[in-house]
Amino acid sequence: xxxxxxxxxxxxxxxxxxxxxxxxxxxxxxxxxxxxxxxxxxxxxxxxxxxxxxxxxxxxxxxxxxxxxxxxxxxxxxxxxxxxxxxxxxxxxxxxxxxxxxxxxxxxxxxxxxxxxxxxxxxxxxxxxxxxxxxxxxxxxxxxxxxxxxxxxxxxxxxxxxxxxxxxxxxxxxxxxxxxxxxxxxxxxxxxxxxxxxxxxxxxxxxxxxxxxxxxxxxxxxxxxxxxxxxxxxxxxxxxxxxxxxxxxxxxxxxxxxxxxxxxxxxxxx
Numbered sequence: 001x002x003x004x005x006x007x008x009x010x011x012x013x014x015x016x017x018x019x020x021x022x023x024x025x026x027x028x029x030x031x032x033x034x035x036x037x038x039x040x041x042x043x044x045x046x047x048x049x050x051x052x053x054x055x056x057x058x059x060x061x062x063x064x065x066x067x068x069x070x071x072x073x074x075x076x077x078x079x080x081x082x083x084x085x086x087x088x089x090x091x092x093x094x095x096x097x098x099x100x101x102x103x104x105x106x107x108x109x110x111x112x113x114x115x116x117x118x119x120x121x122x123x124x125x126x127x128x129x130x131x132x133x134x135x136x137x138x139x140x141x142x143x144x145x146x147x148x149x150x151x152x153x154x155x156x157x158x159x160x161x162x163x164x165x166x167x168x169x170x171x172x173x174x175x176x177x178x179x180x181x182x183x184x185x186x187x188x189x190x191x192x193x194x195x196x197x198x199x200x201x202x203x204x205x206x207x208x209x210x211x212x213x214x215x216x217x218x219x220x221x222x223x224x225x226x227x228x229x230x231x232x233x234x235x236x237x238x239x240x241x242x243x244x245x246x247x248x249x250x251x252x253x254x255x256x257x258x259x260x261x262x263x264x265x266x267x268x269x270x
Contacts, residue, residue, distance in 0.1 A: 044160045051152040062256035066248040074240035091261040108266040140233045140243040155180040164190045223250040
């Protein structure tokens, strides 16, 4: 028995002798095949443009907002609602409104200085450098998180390392520059395809060990900006520990006077 291969010695043909190239052309015309399926995939974005977007995502000349923070521990959960004012990159005032037992507790940041006001004892305490790594309000954020103003563009050497499938987006690796002052030696992150918003960040400490994972979701327009309004922080090596921050209201580029950021204002709590 002989086996014949139709089109042998010529361009390959489909059934009934129709040239294969005609079939492919017809499928493209019908939308069954697309140009994307014939190429390796979308071109990666410009890494500097991505970093600029991340750096400026929440920054403004001044902001006013309400934030909810939920601290989860094995066997317990506590939720704080607070008001927040910022001015530039080195002024911040945070006043807790609820629960009632912690209402009036406040934190003031001016430059690299940090103070806490404790209404139960009517006392203002300056946070010393030795306590900068301590948890802020018992959460998985540290006092240092409130003080350090890092810049992806200025403090890290970054490159795009490829695509992420879960979650979908572009993967970036950021390595701290030799003269960078801060906790993180390296940050791995995934940004979304639709606007390069942060999706996941993995922070590695100065020893190179994974220290915590931050996840960003619930993207919506707030204060005229499209931002993730929920941030979840999970520390490694601490099962059952996590902190969730939710933006309830936010105004960007608000007129916040300099007098907002004073010890007198900290203790007034109005």
